[in-house]
Amino acid sequence: MNQPLAGYAPAPVTARMENHGNHMLKVALQTGNDLLARVGSMVAYEGFVQYEPNPPAVRQIARDWMTGEGAPLMKCSGDGLLYLADYGANVVVINLNGDGISVNATNLLAFDAHLTWGVERVKGLAKFAGQGLWNTKISGQGWVALTSRGKPIVVDCGGGEDETYVDPDALVAWSPNLKVKGKRSFKAQSLIGRGSGEAYQMAFSGQGIVVVQPSEDSTDRLRVRG
């Protein structure tokens, strides 16, 4: 009966964060090595895991996030295996190893609590903050998991003066050392983007990468559910 399903059993743990399939994240939790994850992203766990939504430390760092209604993060602690997912979005696991990455708030799934992180508003794009172009800058030695609607693509910005332009709805993450600019197409004829008549892109330049998802659906499903 379970013969076809047996292939989906979890593989043995080899790292703190791993993909189970393309759409699920498996985290090995250990006491003293806490995890911050999006509220509502837990789909299963095994072992002794405790959850603390909106912990004080997070509130301090993320007090600006979403007009102060509380950061959508929970602290997971204990010993066990934790499975996280975000409505079937692809999950990308990154071992930072000293690097830093700037992640769109919607696309952040989980990260190690001991990492250095902070919430900031994307400079120059404040006017576009209809759905919140907040990003979380994370760096240090540890693991981060991102979500992406569809398999993402990573583009190297090249390092020169050339700019790479990204639709903000499709943006997932970028290297924090890139220069970010808002770009508006002023031509009256330019009508790109979501049929709104607004044409704007984010321009990145410098040495680093940009991660983009193949979808312009940037709604925060975990938040919409509440």
Place this chain on the structure above:
Amino acid sequence: MPREFQRGHKARISDLTAGTDLYVGVQITAPGLTFDISCFGLDADERLSDDRYFIFFNQPKSPEESIQLLGAQAGDTESFRITLDRIPQQIQKLSFTATLDGAGQMSQISPGYLRIVAGGEEVARYAFNGSEFSSERAVMLGDFYLKDVWRFAAVGQGFDGGLDALLKNFGGEVGGEGAPAAPQQPQAGAATPGFAPPAFGAPSAPAPAQPQPAAQGFAPPPGATPPAPAPSVHAAPTIIAPLTPPGGGHVPPPAPAPAPYGQPPQPQPYGQGPAPTAPMPPGYGQQPQAPQAPQAPPGYGQPPQPPGYGQQPPFGQVPGQQAYGVPQGAPQGGAGVAAALQQFKETPTGQRWTQQNRKLVRVDLGMGGQPVLARQGSMVLYQGKVDFSYKGAGFAGRIVGNATGQEMQLMRCTGQGQVFLAENSTMLHPIELQGDGICVSAENVLAFDESLQYEVRRIEGHGIPGGALFTMQFTGTGTIVVKTHGTPVVLPVTPTTFADCNAVVAWSSAAQVVVSSQVRMRRNAYPGDTGESVNLQFRGAPGNFIVVQPYEV
């Protein structure tokens, strides 16, 4: 959802999974028979130049442990763990074979499969059964081969001799007589180009499998022997062919093998524990590998055993009830953002239209020098000096568009640079038109070269809501990108091809004549149909096709 392979299909491993740590499971059983399943690590000349890469019951792993034999588990008669990025340079091909141990022939086998599991997810499955074979005593099931990147080919080629003949075929030595096999090698090497095409290559000419005396090291060129059911779909020059993603998994040939799911499970591998199905020759008992795997015979009534990946030397822990260790080591590919994202890197340029992955397509405007028309809002990223401008349909176009619903909100992309197009995670399919035509419903068009002409066509018929149905017909020379929700099916047009008009995405508007694939509306095509849905019937010369998505708008 594993991709189903048929005999002769090939695909890049990277298209199946981003992982390089793969589990390969083989299920092959027959009443009263036992099989030896082995893996040959071959060099560029398809020779087993290093005996240590002949992985079988007596030698369950390669020196650097990139190929490991794991034993029977999780419904598989035999299983392997393949770590592609640790396979040494000189090994260019891994051939998975099954040989009969004892009397019998391959036509007796029950339906079986070879499957690839990565990260706990089955990504590919090649099913076969006894009807594809005759009196062979061995079968080459599938190959992993290195051609720029690692690829998988479902081979399914029968072989007359036993294990030693197979070994000889690959240039290995059985006892002392390795010499006769050597002259055969050029022959085998000459056949390798058969593996070259990235898509399903045209199935080789059906050569009758001549039973040969097993004594002389026969080396039928791989790829030529099986009387491959050469489906006309493949041979016919469908215009979708040039840009079909490698593997072309959604072009279904007539399936000779029944799906393995429906069959009753084979009792054989279950009852017996970790012991191999083959009678143990001396030396097997050592079991130097796989400390975990044998502990629990996989199968019914037990917690499902993770297939493969049993042994991770650095962290030799068994998952489950024990303390959850948290290995903090770096992942295999190395640490850091760049390493983790390596698999999502941009594919190299070189063409005007490049499929980045199944949901992203890149157009290089600098090549060809003509503008691209794309659906508004489909740009996710661009580099270079690209100008986006509104593309109006014109006065007449707007009237027609409004009246027919075949309206496209387009933007014109001009300039020099690369534009990445995607929309809503739908799957994208670039189709190259070379003077022929294709009919696509307007909402399934993502982008196209401006050199293409398009017009609204009317499909007449009774019982259609609104009186008629409209579609866009594209003709000319250039590329059009069609989007589908989910993996589509591409059907050849036969006298009895029907499709739901809500699910059909595109069809070829006849390669030779302008309108030879006529479209007919039929009400009540199926008994019991209430008439609310309209089915389209397609007719046309061979070579025409229709594309249907698993999603009714």
